[in-house]
Amino acid sequence: MIKPLLTLAATAALLAACGNNNEATGPVDGPAVSTSETPRNPAVDTADTSQQAALTPGANSFTEAQARSAIEKQGYSDIGALSQSETGIWAAAATRDGKPVTVSVDYKGVVTAQ
Numbered sequence: 001m002i003k004p005l006l007t008l009a010a011t012a013a014l015l016a017a018c019g020n021n022n023e024a025t026g027p028v029d030g031p032a033v034s035t036s037e038t039p040r041n042p043a044v045d046t047a048d049t050s051q052q053a054a055l056t057p058g059a060n061s062f063t064e065a066q067a068r069s070a071i072e073k074q075g076y077s078d079i080g081a082l083s084q085s086e087t088g089i090w091a092a093a094a095t096r097d098g099k100p101v102t103v104s105v106d107y108k109g110v111v112t113a114q
Contacts, residue, residue, distance in 0.1 A: 055106040057087035064090070067105045074111040076103055 062070070064082050067090035071079055080093040090105040094113075101113040 055089055055104055055110055055112055056108055057089060058107040059088050061107065062090065062105065062109070068092075070105050070109055070111055071103050074103075076101075076111075076113075079103070 064084075067082055068079055071092065071094060076094040076096045078095040082090050082092040084090050088107050092103060094101055094103045096103075096113065103111060103113050105111050
């Protein structure tokens with residue numbers, strides 16, 4: 001019985017120490033927050049990179065089937081066995097417009113013929 005009374009008394013004392021908000025004449029000062037005109041972080045790049053010529057090495061999260069699908073979407077056919085290099089780039093022999101080419105896919109999904 002004493003614990004609830006002490007808790008109630010402590011709460012009442014803290015509320016009384018806070019004062020009356022009706023007497024406030026202006027906004028309460030808070031931490032300084034900088035408002036920037038420009039974003040601080042760059043936006044996520046959502047540009048289509050499938051037509052870029054340069055391959056970027058990196059950890060590739062594409063499965064073999066996804067890499068094959070990306071190559072097919074770029075108009076290649078007769079895609080041979082895909083292999084992944086130590087730089088993360090998928091490569092295979094393929095045909096486009098009746099000509100044999102070696103085609104590669106990087107981790108960004110960029111498909112390039114060599």
